[in-house]
Amino acid sequence: MQTPVENETAPLLQARALAFARNEEPIFGPLDFALHAGDVVLIEGDNGSGKTTLLKVLSGLLQPTSGEVLLHDAPLTLAKLSHQVALLAHLLGLKLELSALENLRFAIGLGGLRSGITPQLALASVGLEGYEDQPLRMLSAGQRKRVALARLLLVPVALWLLDEPYANLDREGIELVNRLLDNHARRGGAALITSHGAYAFTSGTPRRIALKPGIGNRGSAIAEQVSP
Amino acid sequence: MRPGTTAAACIALLRRDFVLTWRRRGDALNPLLFAVMVVSLFPFALGPEAETLARIAAGTIFVAVLLAMLLSLDALFRSDLEDGSLEQLVLSPHPLALLIAAKVLVHWLTTALPLIAIAPLLAQLLHLPANVLPVLLAALALATPLLSLIGAVCVALTVGMRRSGMLLTLLVLPLIVPALIFGAGACNAAQAGFAFIAPLLWLGAWLALALVLAPLAAAAALKISLT
Numbered sequence: 283m284q285t286p287v288e289n290e291t292a293p294l295l296q297a298r299a300l301a302f303a304r305n306e307e308p309i310f311g312p313l314d315f316a317l318h319a320g321d322v323v324l325i326e327g328d329n330g331s332g333k334t335t336l337l338k339v340l341s342g343l344l345q346p347t348s349g350e351v352l353l354h355d356a357p358l359t360l361a362k363l364s365h366q367v368a369l370l371a372h373l374l375g376l377k378l379e380l381s382a383l384e385n386l387r388f389a390i391g392l393g394g395l396r397s398g399i400t401p402q403l404a405l406a407s408v409g410l411e412g413y414e415d416q417p418l419r420m421l422s423a424g425q426r427k428r429v430a431l432a433r434l435l436l437v438p439v440a441l442w443l444l445d446e447p448y449a450n451l452d453r454e455g456i457e458l459v460n461r462l463l464d465n466h467a468r469r470g471g472a473a474l475i476t477s478h479g480a481y482a483f484t485s486g487t488p489r490r491i492a493l494k495p496g497i498g499n500r501g502s503a504i505a506e507q508v509s510p
Numbered sequence: 511m512r513p514g515t516t517a518a519a520c521i522a523l524l525r526r527d528f529v530l531t532w533r534r535r536g537d538a539l540n541p542l543l544f545a546v547m548v549v550s551l552f553p554f555a556l557g558p559e560a561e562t563l564a565r566i567a568a569g570t571i572f573v574a575v576l577l578a579m580l581l582s583l584d585a586l587f588r589s590d591l592e593d594g595s596l597e598q599l600v601l602s603p604h605p606l607a608l609l610i611a612a613k614v615l616v617h618w619l620t621t622a623l624p625l626i627a628i629a630p631l632l633a634q635l636l637h638l639p640a641n642v643l644p645v646l647l648a649a650l651a652l653a654t655p656l657l658s659l660i661g662a663v664c665v666a667l668t669v670g671m672r673r674s675g676m677l678l679t680l681l682v683l684p685l686i687v688p689a690l691i692f693g694a695g696a697c698n699a700a701q702a703g704f705a706f707i708a709p710l711l712w713l714g715a716w717l718a719l720a721l722v723l724a725p726l727a728a729a730a731a732l733k734i735s736l737t
Binding site for chain 2: 341342343344345367368369371372373374375376377378379380384387388389390391392393394395
């Protein structure tokens, strides 16, 4: 389904010798990888191995210590953030006082709307039909996560950076994430997702990037690409 | 695919923040009650003589309004930071300065405007001469947005810290002292029968400057705070 390595088109996202250190302590890197349209890449690593930090660097929220991130062959800087990136972080960026629908409408106002979809449709496709007008405060952690996934469906962004998208989700939810990722890749999008390995990525992702913890083990703060 | 316009983003943010303020309206009332409480305590402390109270009325109301606004300032970006909305705002394709300006506008409309609206009542409590009231309202209308804008820059600088309340107060207070001097000064001048236009014009000039520069500074500070 996906042909990640031998892709002739310019990569959507490219990391070149990307490394990040906090207080001289290396967190990850140097990393080299490219993400093409249609790629879903899983970043694996233990707790504290720098997965979240990597995603923040790739989204432009954090400046890398060395190396660079290229987005459509243009360097990514905090001053010039691209609207080609959607980040789903641990903090979902949803308001508990607002209903699911109100949260999604705000996201559309901020990020725009993909053609051929409405907030109601997006909520239905993440299995939240009937919860449109419930305040998010009344929903469970897994249901809130699904609302955040619905936001990804609405906003016209090609590159998804998902931090632990499987956390808090039930078996059906994990399949839902895989289905969304599949569809997104098929539409020409790309996604980088992190996982600490407890959840299986079932739809046969072709590429993984393994992060090894850098703290206390400076020499091995490298990433290796593992074939499935 | 249809990326949204910046105007649509600002309107969406305005609408969301108004709805959020309405849903947390108990918190929104706090500054109002605080100002009423401070002002109504002065007659008890100083005695009910109308002359004494009239002399301190404008200054007291000014201080009470500015402190009440300071009380609500810390919340400007706090909840957005805690639930991750701030990251989404920063990552959105729109100029962060404009989005911050929208947030500051909501802050001013929901905290300062009610305070200005009850200022005539507070003025009555302290026997402020009727001819000074318009000057007081004009001075408040110029000084409160100034505080919202300066405050936004300081909040943006401190929002990344765990307990920033004290630092925020220390940062904001010296910056708003000029607004207090000129605002209350205009009222005192009007009360003494002197010309009061010049201090108001100074406030207006500062407000114009802050309207342009504060959102840009706040956006830069916020990006630093997030990293």
